[in-house]
Amino acid sequence: MHVPDGFLDAPTSVATGVVAAGAVAVALRGAHRELDERTAPLAGLTAAFVFAVQMMNFPVGAGTSGHLIGGALTAVLVGPWTAVLCMTVVLLVQAVLFADGGLTALGTNVTLMAVVAVAVGYGAYRLLSAVLPRTRTGVLAAAGVGAFLSVPAAALAFVGLFAVGGVADVPIGTVAATMGGVHLLIGIGEALITVAVLAAVLAVRPDLVWGARSLRAATPLAPRPTTPAGGPR
Template identity: 75%
Template sequence: MHVPDGFLDATTSAGTAVLAAGTVAVALRGARAELDERTAPLAGLTAAFVFAVQMMNFPVGAGTSGHLMGGALAAALVGPWTAVLSVTCVLVVQALLFADGGLTALGTNVVLIGAVTVAVGYLCTRLATALAPRSRAALLAGSGIGAFLSVPVAALAFVGLFAVGGAVDVPLGAMAATMTGVHLLIGLGEAAITVAVLGAVLAVRPDLVHAARRLRGTATLADRPATAVGGAR
């Protein structure tokens, strides 16, 4: 999904760069509320983990592959603003060191992979936890659905950008259909990885998962049945 240089014209790339910079600036402020001494190290690890899993392209048939984008997973693990920062760090390392995703396209990739997937993933997870605040299954389902949807939504966002400033004129309807089709398949992989990783972390350390803050009372009870919930600290 990493957009290379050349797909979008200079004006559009400059526009997405400004949008990306603004998003990161807002995220730097928002992340402060999500990060404390205890959760900050998890944010670094989340970024490193997303980088690693993004290397694991999985086949989706017809000579095509996809890989995790990680926005929905990161949003559930460390919170949406920290997720934007974490995925942006991944994209910066990929673009600068590995020539994965263009340099002039870095802003585009931050918007698509760093912001759009985080937003879709977070909104779905938040909706699920609002409907069923005490349910770990609902949290996993919301994150899975968010992860699944985040991929085709990001793909369609790219089509939107291409409509504004694509390098060549191509039929946008056909392009949208092709992009949506293949990215729905990749979204299945995104959902599977997101649910597997989030489920594993919830099983071991639910207290570190941002989206499970409201489940924490239950987790604390289960951990230490003799002590009061949420003791002074």
């Protein structure tokens, strides 16, 4: 999903840079409503996890591989505005330290993975959460669908950008078919990873999942041992 330098012309890259900068500015204000002394460390851990998992690729056939985007997962864990910031930090570090995506394409990658993927993934999650039971199963189902949809949505957004400012001599139909088909398969992996991670967190600390704030751990506290009558005190 990382767009390298030179795939889009300068005006398109500048335009996506402006969109990305505007989204980050809005997210900085919105994140104040999501972060506190308890959730701020979780945001850092989530960004570190997404960074690490994005470095791991899984095969999807025909010599193509994919990796987790993490937009929907991050949004459900720490909130959509904080997710935009987490994803932007991840993409910035990857571009600067690992040349993954390129600096001139940073605005494009932030637009696709920190804005489109988060918006579509969390939007689908919220819509499904409104109709599904407010249980862990309902949360996982909504998050899985949101994660799945976020990947082809980001891919099709790139197709739109390529149609406007692509510099490679490739027919737009070929780009759309390739991006759409491959990223539908990658979306399945995205959904599976998202559900697995959320299931693990919900099993122990559902109160830390921003998108599942209505859930609370139902584990009763173990009773304190009592001293038998007449026994030592």
